[in-house]
Amino acid sequence: MAYTAMYRKIPSGYLGQLVEWPAVITEGKDLDECRKMLKDALREMSAAHRDDGLEVPGPVLYESIEYESVDEAG
DSSP states (O other): OOOOEEEEEETTEEEEEESSOTTOEEEESSHHHHHHHHHHHHHHHHHHHHHTTOOOOOOOOOOOOOOOOOOTTO
16 A cells, blocks of 8 residues: 655754655655654554554545636626
8 A cells, every 4th residue: 555745844953754654654854764653643543553453544636626716796
């Protein structure tokens, strides 16, 4: 199974979070450390969910949705 990670630059380094499972979140002093920490957080959260008999979130379907702005004036 694969998850989508997103990384954001923060004052202390990088914050990493899984798009499909936002509760899996961590930070690291640099991008490489953040990636390692996020993989570890995913392993730990998955194990905790299995131990508690909870379902591990799976893949999510993403698609683009076209949007046409409506003129607010009329």
